[in-house]
Amino acid sequence: MAKTVHTTCAYCGVGCGITAEVRNPELHLVDIQGNENHPANFGRLCSKGSALGETVSLENRLLTPVVDGEKVNWNKALDEVVSRLHRTIKQYGPDSVALYGSGQLLTEDYYVANKLMKGFIGSANIDTNSRLCMASTVAGHKRAFGSDTVPNCYEDLELCDLLVLVGSNTAWCHPVLFQRIRAAKQQQPAMKVVVIDPRKTDTCDIADLHLSIKSGTDVALFAGLLLDLSVRGVMDADYVGQHTTGLQSALKAAEDSVGSVRLVAELCGLKSTDVETFYQWFARTDKTVTAWSQGVNQSVSGTDKVNAILNCHLLTGRIGQPGSGPLSLTGQPNAMGGREVGGLANQLAAHMDFSDMDDIDRVRRFWKAANMAEKPGRTAVDLFRSIEKGDIKFIWIMGTNPLVSMPDASQCIAALAQCPTVVVSDCIEKTDTSAYADILLPAAGWSEKDGTVTNSERRISRQKALFPMSGDARPDWWIISQVAARLGFSEAFDYSGASQIFCEHAALSGFENNDSCKRRGFDISALACLTESDYDQLEPVQWPVSDSQLSSPSGRKRLFTDGIFFTEDRRARFIPTRFEWQSNQTDSHYPLLLNTGRIRDHWHTMTRTGLSARLSQHIDEPFIEVHPEDAERFSLKEQSFCRVSSAFGTAVLKVRLTTGNRQGTVFAPMHWNRSNSRSGAIGSLVNPLTDPFSRQPDFKHTPVKLEPCHFNWHCVFLTRKKLDMQAFTYATEIRMEQGFRYELSDNRSMIEYLNPGEDRIDYRDPVSGVVHCAWFDENVLQGVLIAGRQSVLCDRSWLQKAFLKREWTVAQRWQLLAAVASQGEGEGKTVCTCFGVGERSICRAIVSDGLTEPAQVGIKLKAGTHCGSCIPEIGRLIRSVN
Numbered sequence: 001m002a003k004t005v006h007t008t009c010a011y012c013g014v015g016c017g018i019t020a021e022v023r024n025p026e027l028h029l030v031d032i033q034g035n036e037n038h039p040a041n042f043g044r045l046c047s048k049g050s051a052l053g054e055t056v057s058l059e060n061r062l063l064t065p066v067v068d069g070e071k072v073n074w075n076k077a078l079d080e081v082v083s084r085l086h087r088t089i090k091q092y093g094p095d096s097v098a099l100y101g102s103g104q105l106l107t108e109d110y111y112v113a114n115k116l117m118k119g120f121i122g123s124a125n126i127d128t129n130s131r132l133c134m135a136s137t138v139a140g141h142k143r144a145f146g147s148d149t150v151p152n153c154y155e156d157l158e159l160c161d162l163l164v165l166v167g168s169n170t171a172w173c174h175p176v177l178f179q180r181i182r183a184a185k186q187q188q189p190a191m192k193v194v195v196i197d198p199r200k201t202d203t204c205d206i207a208d209l210h211l212s213i214k215s216g217t218d219v220a221l222f223a224g225l226l227l228d229l230s231v232r233g234v235m236d237a238d239y240v241g242q243h244t245t246g247l248q249s250a251l252k253a254a255e256d257s258v259g260s261v262r263l264v265a266e267l268c269g270l271k272s273t274d275v276e277t278f279y280q281w282f283a284r285t286d287k288t289v290t291a292w293s294q295g296v297n298q299s300v301s302g303t304d305k306v307n308a309i310l311n312c313h314l315l316t317g318r319i320g321q322p323g324s325g326p327l328s329l330t331g332q333p334n335a336m337g338g339r340e341v342g343g344l345a346n347q348l349a350a351h352m353d354f355s356d357m358d359d360i361d362r363v364r365r366f367w368k369a370a371n372m373a374e375k376p377g378r379t380a381v382d383l384f385r386s387i388e389k390g391d392i393k394f395i396w397i398m399g400t401n402p403l404v405s406m407p408d409a410s411q412c413i414a415a416l417a418q419c420p421t422v423v424v425s426d427c428i429e430k431t432d433t434s435a436y437a438d439i440l441l442p443a444a445g446w447s448e449k450d451g452t453v454t455n456s457e458r459r460i461s462r463q464k465a466l467f468p469m470s471g472d473a474r475p476d477w478w479i480i481s482q483v484a485a486r487l488g489f490s491e492a493f494d495y496s497g498a499s500q501i502f503c504e505h506a507a508l509s510g511f512e513n514n515d516s517c518k519r520r521g522f523d524i525s526a527l528a529c530l531t532e533s534d535y536d537q538l539e540p541v542q543w544p545v546s547d548s549q550l551s552s553p554s555g556r557k558r559l560f561t562d563g564i565f566f567t568e569d570r571r572a573r574f575i576p577t578r579f580e581w582q583s584n585q586t587d588s589h590y591p592l593l594l595n596t597g598r599i600r601d602h603w604h605t606m607t608r609t610g611l612s613a614r615l616s617q618h619i620d621e622p623f624i625e626v627h628p629e630d631a632e633r634f635s636l637k638e639q640s641f642c643r644v645s646s647a648f649g650t651a652v653l654k655v656r657l658t659t660g661n662r663q664g665t666v667f668a669p670m671h672w673n674r675s676n677s678r679s680g681a682i683g684s685l686v687n688p689l690t691d692p693f694s695r696q697p698d699f700k701h702t703p704v705k706l707e708p709c710h711f712n713w714h715c716v717f718l719t720r721k722k723l724d725m726q727a728f729t730y731a732t733e734i735r736m737e738q739g740f741r742y743e744l745s746d747n748r749s750m751i752e753y754l755n756p757g758e759d760r761i762d763y764r765d766p767v768s769g770v771v772h773c774a775w776f777d778e779n780v781l782q783g784v785l786i787a788g789r790q791s792v793l794c795d796r797s798w799l800q801k802a803f804l805k806r807e808w809t810v811a812q813r814w815q816l817l818a819a820v821a822s823q824g825e826g827e828g829k830t831v832c833t834c835f836g837v838g839e840r841s842i843c844r845a846i847v848s849d850g851l852t853e854p855a856q857v858g859i860k861l862k863a864g865t866h867c868g869s870c871i872p873e874i875g876r877l878i879r880s881v882n
Contacts, residue, residue, distance in 0.1 A: 008453050008461045009049045010104065010446040011603050014176050015455025016041035016049055016153075017540065021542060025467045028056045028447070039540055040154065040455055041772040045866040046175035047601050047615065047833040056447040056466070060431040063471025066440040074472060074482075081396075081439055082419045082486040089121065094371065096393045098125035098383055101343055102400035103133060103332030104485040106451030106463060108501040109476035110334070111341040112347060112493065113398065115379075118342070119369035120489045124354070124377030125392065127345040129400045130338050131380040133331040135342040135694035136297040138339060140306025141328075143575050143693075144314070145560070146567030147351055147521035148339055152289065152325035153457040153542065153557045158184035159323030160284040164194045164278075166218065166293015166309065171202035172600040174293070174329050175869040182206055182868065190279055196221065196668055197295060198595065199625075199667060200660035204870035205556055208279060212662055215270035215593050215701050219301055220579035223254035223265035224309035225279055229315055234283040236317030243563035244314050253576035266720055268580065269662070283311070287323035294597065298700050302580055303693040307575035314572050320560035327456070334453040337460075340522055340543075341505060345377035346695075350509045351522040358518075366511050368492060374549055379695035381407065381688050388415035390609070397424040398476055404605040404673040407681035407697045408648045428607045431879025432674050432681070442473040446608075449475065454543070461540045477501055498588050499535035503528050510546060521559070522567045562594035570661055571844075582701055586664070590646060590703035592630065593666045596682055597699075600869055601833050602671040608674055612738040617797065618828035621735045621743055622680030625667040626654040626706070634706045639791060641709040641730065643746065644668065646702050649684030649729060652730050666704065678731040687738040711745040715787035717754055718742075718799055727753060738803035741796065752786055763817050772817045779808055786819055794819035797838060798826045831877070832863035832870045842874060846881045854878065 002023050003017050009016040015037020021031040032053045036043035046056020057672045065077030072080075090098050099117050101110060105128075117126040141148045155246040157163060158180055168268060170178040185191045185206055195207040196218070204210045213221060229235065230251055240247055258264050260278065265272040284290060290313065296305045309325055318324040330336055342349035352359035354376050364372040378386050384402070386392045388411060395416070406412045406504050416436040424437035427445035434440060454460050469475075475494065484493035495501050523546040539640065542555040565572045601615040609615045624644055626636060636642055642649060644666075652666060661667055672680035686701045711730065717723070722737035725731035730745040744750055751771060760775030770788035774781065784799055796823040808816070817823070827838025845851060845860050854874040858865040864874050 003404065003446050005464050005466050006462070007464045007466065008333070009045070010052060010333055010608065011048050011474050012174055013335055013456040014040055014174050015453060015459055015461055016045055016176055017335065017461065018045070018049065018052070019587050022466050029467055030056060030447070031056075038461070039160060040457070040459060041176045041463070043640050044176045044867065046869060047467055048603055048609055050822070050834055051568075051609070051612045051615050052446075053612070054492075055608045056445070056613065058470055059464055059611060060429050060607075061445070061470060061473075062426055062440055062442040063473060064442060065472060068438060074474070076856060077439060077441060078482050078486060081441075081483055085394055086487065087616055088421065092393055094122040094303040095185045096391065097121055098121055098378065098387070098394070099398065099399065100380070100383065100398045100402060101126065101128040101338065101398045102785045103128060103130040103335035103338055104183055105334060105338065105399050106449055106453060107334060107337035107341060107505065108451040108498040109398070109480070109503055110338045110343045110475040110481045111505045111657075112495070115367060116484050116489070116493070118373040119363070120371055120484060120487070120492065121369040122371030122373050124345050124375065125382045125383060126343065126377060127383055127612040127834055128338055129380070129402065129405055130300070130332060130335040131695065132405060132697060132699070133294065134328070134339070135344065135696040136299065136337045136691055137300030137328040138344070139303040139691075139694040140310060141609070143303070144310045144573050145521075145565045147565075149521040149559055149566065149852070150212060150328060150456065150458055151320040151558060151560045152327045154180065155557065156289050156323050156325060156327065157181050157291065159287065159324070160289040161188075161190065161287040162192045162194070162281055162289070164196065164282070164288065164290040165203060166292040167297075168291060168293035168329055168635050169197070169199070169201040169203050169206065169597065170293070170329070172362045173331070173598050173870055175600070175867050178203065179868040182871075189881065192285070192702060194278055194281065198662050198665055202869070202872035203341065205875065209274065211268070211270055211274060211278060212343060214267070215397055215595065215665060216299060216301065216660070217268040217583045218577065219308045220258050220264055220267045221275070222305070223577050223579055224258040224261065224275070226308070226311050226315060227251060227254040227258065228261065229283055229312060230752070232283050239317035239563060240315060243565070244572045244574060245569070246576070247315070247574045247612050249738045250311050253578045257578040257580075270780045274701065280583055287319065288318055289323065289325060289327055290586060292328045293329040295700060296615045297696060298698060299582070299686065300689050300691050300698045300701070302691045302696050304577040308577040311577065314574060320558045320816055325558070330456040336456065336458065337452065337454040340454060341510075345379050345383070349519045350505070350511075351527055362512055363508070363551070366508050370489065372692070373678060378796060379690075381690050381695065381697055384412045385647045386416045387419050393419065394421040394423075395419055396425070397433060398425045401433045401605040401607065401673065403436070404683055406668070406683055407686035407690040407699065409601050409681065410649050411688070415649045425476060427473065428674060431605070431607055433457060441479055444469050444473045444475050448473060452502060452538075456830070458542045459540050460538075465486060465756050497532065499530065499532045502535060518568065519566060543635075547770035559734050560568060584689055584701060586703045590705050591664075592704050592706060593647065593665045594644070594685060594704040595665055595700045595701040596670050596686060599669045599671065601604060602669075605669065606671050610735060613735045614830070614836060616735045616748065616832055618833055621732045622651070622653050622669060622677050623656045625656045625658050627659060627661045627663045627665070628657050630666070630706075631655065635708050636706060641711060643707045643709040645707070646685040646687065646704045648687060651682055651685055652679035655777050666706070670699070671704070672732070676733040678725050678728060680732065700860050712789060713749050713786065713787060714790065714792050715744040715746065715750050715798065716741065716752070716792045717744060717783070717785050718792060718803065719783040720803065736800040736803065741800060749787070754785055761817055763814055771817065774813065774816050776808065781808065781816070783827060784816065784819070795821045795826045795828075797828060797830065807859055831873050832861075834866035837861050837863040839877065842877050843881050846878055852878060852882065
């Protein structure tokens with residue numbers, strides 16, 4: 001019998017609620033829908049969330065512990081971890097040990113990991129891939145507010161009259177929020193949206209003004225705004241006088257570095273009239289929300305960017321009010337939960353810090369910690385450098401794939417290759433990182449986990465298991481606790497379940513958290529006594545959740561509404577932010593700037609989304625976006641191959657020409673790894689420079705050069721069996737419903753290597769020399785190969801669907817060999833992933849029915865009616881056809 005489970009999505013920081021109908025737990029069959037009662041999404045889901053049911057199979061699952069390549073039982077694996085850990089600490093000390101976690105761990109997992117490292121091993125060398133995501137916002141919040149506290153909530157995106165989106169392709173990276181914004185704008189035509197981004201992304205589809213800012217100049221723009229607001233007299237003098245300090249220093253810094261609107265425009269590469277329009281709109285609109293994401297955070301000046309934004313809201317008193325305030329959009333599902341428990345190397349726990357000896361003592365006493373760390377540990381980039389230098393001898397990596405996601409990834413590979421002990425806990429067996437593991441520990445996957453996560457608006461939601469744990473997989477908190485017990489700390493880690501850990505975490509948040517000491521913003525102490533049943537039924541709630549006058553037992557939507565902050569004098573701080581050009585500028589050798597980021601339908605390093613055939617159809621290969629004038633300058637053409645090089649590494653990518661990039665800037669996505677692309681792992685190119693305050697790496701500003709890359713042979717190969725791609729120079733694997741499609745290029749013929757079957761038909765075009773080949777087994781299609789000396793032109797989506805057909809006549813076989821669909825059959829490239837609607841189908845409907853609006857296409861084909869992230873592309877198709 002089917003069962004219904006309410007849980008939370010595995011992807012971005014929106015924290016969407018999910019209703020999962022489990023049809024068959026043994027076969028991992030589940031239907032996924034948005035939870036209409038969840039306040040983060042009200043039933044909406046993006047394409048990734050909707051496809052979660054397609055990613056929960058046991059394919060490539062790590063189901064058994066492995067030690068030095070040998071499968072073992074848990075006792076053997078845990079004993080080996082503890083033996084090597086104990087030996088390392090005894091010989092080199094606790095700081096020779098490190099743990100690298102993930103924003104996809106649950107809060108309970110994070111809490112136990114942080115407790116073991118900082119309280120009992122005695123090292124703060126625990127960092128996380130959240131360092132790559134949100135560290136600059138954390139640092140900016142703490143400098144301004146005295147705490148890492150998001151003041152506002154999602155509702156404010158709908159209540160505001162002016163929304164400023166900075167460094168955020170919200171349409172692709174936070175699609176559910178983007179649809180809430182789009183709907184609000186349709187209901188309130190006077191609402192203005194400003195998009196500040198070097199690229200013209202799909203987010204600009206709803207923009208009234210797009211500021212295509214020069215990379216790295218955000219501080220200049222917002223310092224100029226602060227100065228302009230002051231000159232215009234748009235200041236809440238009472239608010240500034242009663243609730244802030246440091247304004248004059250901030251104004252002086254702004255005046256010294258940017259001065260006038262004209263100079264701001266010149267620095268930022270914008271028209272003075274556009275800057276003036278933005279400043280006027282901000283000045284005259286009380287209900288203003290500024291929301292930002294990785295374009296702000298992932299920068300060597302990321303913290304100053306955050307504070308430059310916060311300064312403008314503090315000056316106008318627009319903070320924590322309905323429809324007005326600053327709102328950071330978190331990248332990962334539980335990056336905020338990790339911040340709550342202290343999962344970063346420079347944090348302690350429950351928003352307490354190493355900078356305060358009272359905090360260190362407080363946590364020591366609460367945990368009854370045996371070996372309390374008393375200083376910050378190494379952050380992500382420094383951590384991997386320390387491994388390579390030999391300072392760290394033991395690294396435990398949990399639930400992440402840093403050899404793809406880290407900057408200067410080649411250095412990280414070299415570090416792990418020489419590290420004496422690498423332990424990897426993951427639900428995935430084969431990743432770029434697991435290849436270097438001495439010990440592999442099978443962790444529970446998303447569909448098997450039980451715990452909590454916290455989204456961008458401080459909302460804690462339950463994540464619940466859909467299926468029993470597979471094989472020997474165990475929760476991360478259980479694995480950590482077993483190691484702790486074997487190290488002699490069993491009493492402190494004697495947990496029976498996730499609810500017990502959550503209650504301890506909640507109790508710590510309220511421990512000595514009152515006005516007699518420095519009150520902390522994070523407080524969920526009202527949840528510290530939940531029974532297991534209460535925990536199981538916990539509804540989404542926004543912290544703080546306490547009995548104090550600053551909160552309530554049911555949580556709070558907004559904070560700082562009373563102008564009281566978490567600094568010593570309870571006043572917010574204006575932070576002086578001075579614009580300076582980044583040190584890593586282009587030169588004659590590396591004349592272009594590389595910007596990296598996400599695409600619509602994939603997530604991080606694709607270990608999950610790569611399992612879904614439909615998520616692989618919208619954008620199916622790694623690419624680099626190049627402005628047409630830059631392409632002409634470097635002899636590149638649309639869909640040609642390009643070698644991209646930086647001082648740190650190289651990649652070979654296909655070129656996409658677009659005027660959406662600023663000239664002199666190129667963009668490449670971050671998702672492809674070495675398992676599904678021979679040359680598309682972009683992290684190897686990214687410079688490892690970090691922000692001096694947050695230590696967050698700069699993924700948006702790496703000088704690179706582009707060179708044409710020519711191949712003599714090109715091949716499209718569709719097969720039911722996985723292919724070893726190592727023999728090819730360029731190779732990308734695309735998941736299809738009944739197997740895999742490979743895009744291959746090399747300087748030699750590949751036909752013999754691919755070894756087509758015996759029951760096959762062949763055709764060689766006498767003019768072009770293109771070879772067509774299809775082969776069968778008992779009249780079931782097994783493979784299709786099309787190869788030639790030019791880029792292969794064929795209907796790939798139609799060929800993929802051919803593998804669903806079970807019987808073939810002779811005539812149908814020869815039509816298949818032509819690789820062209822009959823008139824009216826081919827879908828073309830997928831545009832709407834949710835409903836599998838292709839470009840050709842949309843264009844045919846536009847022409848035949850005279851459609852002029854995306855909504856009309858939705859009525860006809862359903863495209864764009866679910867998550868809505870394809871609406872901008874549908875609009876472009878309408879304009880191109882009409």
